[in-house]
Amino acid sequence: MPRSTTTSGLPSGWLARCYLLRAADGVAGTTVMYAVPLIILTTTGSVALTGLAFLLEWLPRLLTMVGAGPLVDRRRPERVFAYVCALRTLAAVATGTALLLADGGAASAVVLSFGVLSGMLTEVSFLAVESLGAQASRHASERAHRVQAVLVGIDQSALLAGPLLGGLLLLAGPTVLLTALAALSLFAAVGACGLPSTLRSADSLPKRPSTPWAGLLIGCQVIASRPALGWLVASMTTCGLISGVLHVSAPITLTADFEFSTATAGTVWSIATVPSLLAIAAAHRVIDRLGLWATGLTGAAALSVAALTAALATSALVYGIALAVLLSGEGVLSVVLRTARARLIPPAVFASTLAVTLLMILAPFPLAGALVAALPPSRIPTLVLTCALLQMAVTAVGFRGLWHHRSAYTDIKTSTNRAWSAKTQLRDAA
Structure with a gap:
């Protein structure tokens, strides 16, 4: 830590x-x-x-x-x-x-x-x-x-x-x-x-009654007004899709393809989670050295390679290593996402915008469950491969956009000033 x-x-x-x-x-x-x-x-x-x-x-x-x-x-x-x-x-x-x-x-x-x-x-x-x-x-x-x-x-x-x-x-x-x-x-x-x-001074709180749908609208407005946040959420959403597919399909793959028991399949997933803790603990040092953008790209690349490996794995050992690398990349991306998100979202409407970003990032999980449920176990590797290729394409475009707008989340003073300058407009929208 x-x-x-x-x-x-x-x-x-x-x-x-x-x-x-x-x-x-x-x-x-x-x-x-x-x-x-x-x-x-x-x-x-x-x-x-x-x-x-x-x-x-x-x-x-x-x-x-x-x-x-x-x-x-x-x-x-x-x-x-x-x-x-x-x-x-x-x-x-x-x-x-x-x-x-x-x-x-x-x-x-x-x-x-x-x-x-x-x-x-x-x-x-x-x-x-x-x-x-x-x-x-x-x-x-x-x-x-x-x-x-x-x-x-x-x-x-x-x-x-x-x-x-x-x-x-x-x-x-x-x-x-x-x-x-x-x-x-x-x-x-x-x-x-x-x-x-x-967290708040009294004058920074929204002064008008805010309904759930108004909060949803405000969150969408914040994301639309900050291209860096939009690219970040889009990249994380596709990463969430491949992660969700593997979360749902891993027990099926381990039991059906590699003949593991249900209990052993759960143990494999737990063991694969341990390296992610080490990756998260090391993430702050990597960010100190390389910066947010390069660290995020590294995590996304690791996740992509791991997903491709899991789709093509022919042994339980290779599959387990791929899961460990994927979870590590996902952990590093989480550190990058949360750091950039804290700088990009105005404090006065942070929770409303956070709720929208979470909805976008978590929405692929039910979709992943539906896709896995609709396919026979023999087609799951093809599904994983398709989702991995989609994630690679969207992430490549997303990180290109993040590079062009990197000053929004790497320059502390600039991001803070932008957040507070938008506060009044967003409060009126509430």
Whole structure:
């Protein structure tokens, strides 16, 4: 992990506390994402209901982003974060209590409802804590990428720790897991309540009521008015498509083509995630030496080569190495994306614009699932190859555009001035 970064203008210990809150929220969110389908499977034994739980958990997440962005912009992120974590605590306690009293269909309905609610709350808390991270990046100035490297590392670590924690606690029973989840959420809520308010001054907040659709419009306007942000999001969207296809198809490929067991297939993916943590930890040093553009291009190239290799792999070893390289490239790109995003998006409408960028980047994941579901396993390598070639083409064009507009995200003073000069216009649009 990168060492602590000095952020002038922030209270002492503020950044460390944000890191801690992000870790607690990240582990809680990934534990829910992993555990809810497993709780359904444990309590009902139904594979169909398990798939339904996954679907019901993710669809509301995407819809929630539309309204969550304006909410975080209009209310201080630390306040929204505290409220959301408190609600998740109450929901976990209520669900655990209901599981003790109910059984059968009633228990399944309770857990499904908890999955939907917790998924929505997780997206709101992510937007809030990401807004805090963007503020820290702006204060860190030239070292913003160091802050983002730590944040991405925390998120990746949570992706590893969440399923592990969920699996271990579920062995003791669903109620024990929900109790631990409630404790994590309560810790995050209490920690956020004592966090000093630093993100907005009163006159920087939108003064008119902002509906979810107004926030969506503002986010689209920001992206359209900043070509560098548009090229960055377009590149990340196609990277998200190939990543989503491999996320969905990897278990199928490992079990159908390489005759792995389901448990072993999951282990291969977890092992492939470990090198990405090392790549993220090293990303800030590479950015120090090469800059954002060259580092992003390197990550995108690594992702492209890995995707092509995965499509043509003839052994499990080559396929596993390709997954590890792909996840590493994806991690480096995340550091670059978040650093540039913090510089390009006006602070007053950061969450609204972030919500739109996340919708664009995450939209390919449901599409990837639909494509994989529609094809037989024998056609999956062709699908991966097609998506990899598409990603290479769009990324090449996107990074050419990013090169022409590099001053927008590499010149700290210029990007900050542009952000604040657009603030009044965007506030009026709200």
